[in-house]
Amino acid sequence: xxxxxxxxxxxxxxxxxxxxxxxxxxxxxxxxxxxxxxxxxxxxxxxxxxxxxxxxxxxxxxxxxxxxxxxxxxxxxxxxxxxxxxxxxxxxxxxxxxxxxxxxxxxxxxxxxxxxxxxxxxxxxxxxxxxxxxxxxxxxxxxxxxxxxxxxxxxxxxxxxxxxxxxxxxxxxxxxxxxxxxxxxxxxxxxxxxxxxxxxxxxxxxxxxxxxxxxxxxxxxxxxxxxxxxxxxxxxxxxxxxxxxxxxxxxxxxxxxxxxxxxxxxxxxxxxxxxxxxxxxxxxxxxxxxxxxxxxxxxxxxxxxxxxxxxxxxxxxxxxxxxxxxxxxxxxxxxxxxxxxxxxxxxxxxxxxxxxxxxxxxxxxxxxxxx
Numbered sequence: 001x002x003x004x005x006x007x008x009x010x011x012x013x014x015x016x017x018x019x020x021x022x023x024x025x026x027x028x029x030x031x032x033x034x035x036x037x038x039x040x041x042x043x044x045x046x047x048x049x050x051x052x053x054x055x056x057x058x059x060x061x062x063x064x065x066x067x068x069x070x071x072x073x074x075x076x077x078x079x080x081x082x083x084x085x086x087x088x089x090x091x092x093x094x095x096x097x098x099x100x101x102x103x104x105x106x107x108x109x110x111x112x113x114x115x116x117x118x119x120x121x122x123x124x125x126x127x128x129x130x131x132x133x134x135x136x137x138x139x140x141x142x143x144x145x146x147x148x149x150x151x152x153x154x155x156x157x158x159x160x161x162x163x164x165x166x167x168x169x170x171x172x173x174x175x176x177x178x179x180x181x182x183x184x185x186x187x188x189x190x191x192x193x194x195x196x197x198x199x200x201x202x203x204x205x206x207x208x209x210x211x212x213x214x215x216x217x218x219x220x221x222x223x224x225x226x227x228x229x230x231x232x233x234x235x236x237x238x239x240x241x242x243x244x245x246x247x248x249x250x251x252x253x254x255x256x257x258x259x260x261x262x263x264x265x266x267x268x269x270x271x272x273x274x275x276x277x278x279x280x281x282x283x284x285x286x287x288x289x290x291x292x293x294x295x296x297x298x299x300x301x302x303x304x305x306x307x308x309x310x311x312x313x314x315x316x317x318x319x320x321x322x323x324x325x326x327x328x329x330x331x332x333x334x335x336x337x338x339x340x341x342x343x344x345x346x347x348x349x350x351x352x353x354x355x356x357x358x359x360x361x362x363x364x365x366x367x368x369x370x371x
Contacts, residue, residue: 006352013350014364019194019342025295026059027371032274034058034148035370037159039276039289041144042183042303045091046072049109052098053091055146056291062135062146063087063098067109072139074146075132080113081105086132107132141278142179142305143287162272168233173270173278175258178285181305182312185321189300189328193335194342195275195292196367198300201331202269202277202288203229204357211330214323218242218249219267225356227269235266235280245281247322252283253310273366279324283307286324296339302328 006012018024040055041064052065054077061077063086079086084102097114099106106115111132119125136147138155145159164170191198201207205227208216216223219236238245244252245267255264259282268280277288284306291299304321341347353360 009355010352011358011361013353013360014196014367015350016342016344016347018367019197019339020295022295024371025194025292028292028367029058031371032058032367033292034060035153036149036274037138037145037147037152037155038274039143039272040064040074040146043072043139043142043144044183046144048093050094050096051092052087052094054087054089056293057146057148060148061085062148063132064137064144064146065094065098065109072137072144073109073111074135074137074144075111076135078133079103079105080130080132081116140179141173141287142181143289159272163270163278166229166232166270167268172233172263173280175260175263176256176280176285177258178287178305180308181256181285182308183303184284184306184311184317185304187302187321187325187328189302189332191298191300191332191335192296193298193332193339194295195290195298197335197338197342198290198298198332199271199363200360201335203227203271203360203363205230206354206356207334211334212327214247215327218245218323225354227356229269229271230356230359235263235268238265238267244283244320245323246319247326248319250319252281252320253306253315253317255282256284256307273363283310284320300328300332 034057038057040057040062041053046053046064046066049066049068052063055062055064062074063077064072064074067073077086079100079102081100081103084100086098086100088101097106097108104117105113108114111134113127113130136152138145140159163173167173205222206225208222209225212222218238220239221236242249244250246252264282270278272278275290279286284304287303287305289301293299304317306317
């Protein structure tokens with residue numbers, strides 16, 4: 001049977017090559033990650049002038065730093081002299097400038113070329129012209145989003161619109177006051193799977209009853225196979241005996257001040273293409289950023305965000321963190337089980353989607369159009 005012979009209940013997936021082909025992954029880097037807004041770093045991680053982090057965005061290393069005027073700035077992490085990697089560390093802090101370890105060309109926190117051996121003897125060199133290549137940067141929800149495109153797409157019409165499309169109301173996310181939340185816990189996962197497998201997994205809940213016993217105990221409707229993302233504006237409701245979004249269903253940490261009554265005791269999941277998941281629950285927010293590094297490898301950085309007074313109090317966050325940490329481990333294990341099969345002749349034409357997964361087709365259509 002071919003995918004054209006499928007009964008109406010089943011829809012076809014992408015062919016297996018989309019998950020293993022280095023050529024397709026290169027096109028995705030070029031036409032997805034290097035053209036769209038990419039969530040790179042939590043703004044609060046770079047709190048003082050000179051703090052920096054390097055992030056892989058598509059095929060480029062991007063250097064993000066806080067300048068002396070307090071603003072975040074982003075540059076390609078490449079020296080303008082001979083192309084050496086400027087910052088070789090993933091994160092750190094400098095006092096006033098970045099110096100290339102090859103020939104000591106030195107750049108200010110604003111990207112301007114400020115010094116180089118023998119530069120004083122070359123008055124024809126424009127220090128602004130030979131400064132670092134600037135990358136577009138926007139801050140939203142407490143994170144720095146960067147875009148490598150010469151002319152970025154509208155941030156409102158892409159990133160913010162994805163949240164509106166999911167929640168059904170542009171203001172629905174405001175009550176969680178994400179920008180003002182503080183980091184309670186961060187866990188990084190090195191997932192040996194294609195980034196699309198992770199997105200597809202996050203978008204559906206057909207697997208939830210099979211691999212997420214803790215999650216379906218807290219959110220019983222997930223056991224029926226329909227994810228919250230299947231319905232615009234819908235938040236999955238806590239079970240009757242469940243007190244909070246914790247691994248054992250015990251009480252959480254108190255509702256965030258701005259969360260509306262109709263958002264209480266509900267979980268909302270949002271996908272912001274191409275690499276962000278936002279999870280909203282009454283007392284905290286879970287924020288995933290994916291960093292696709294190869295066709296079969298994706299780094300995922302997951303932040304658990306809480307009200308500042310909760311973090312300052314030193315309250316035990318372990319039961320709160322553990323629930324979604326287990327969900328992450330269960331999901332990523334499933335993705336890693338699928339990844340080897342993507343190269344199998346049995347999956348050359350792809351697989352099939354059940355009715356509760358049909359919305360994934362829209363993601364596949366979008367990807368084909370992008371690349």
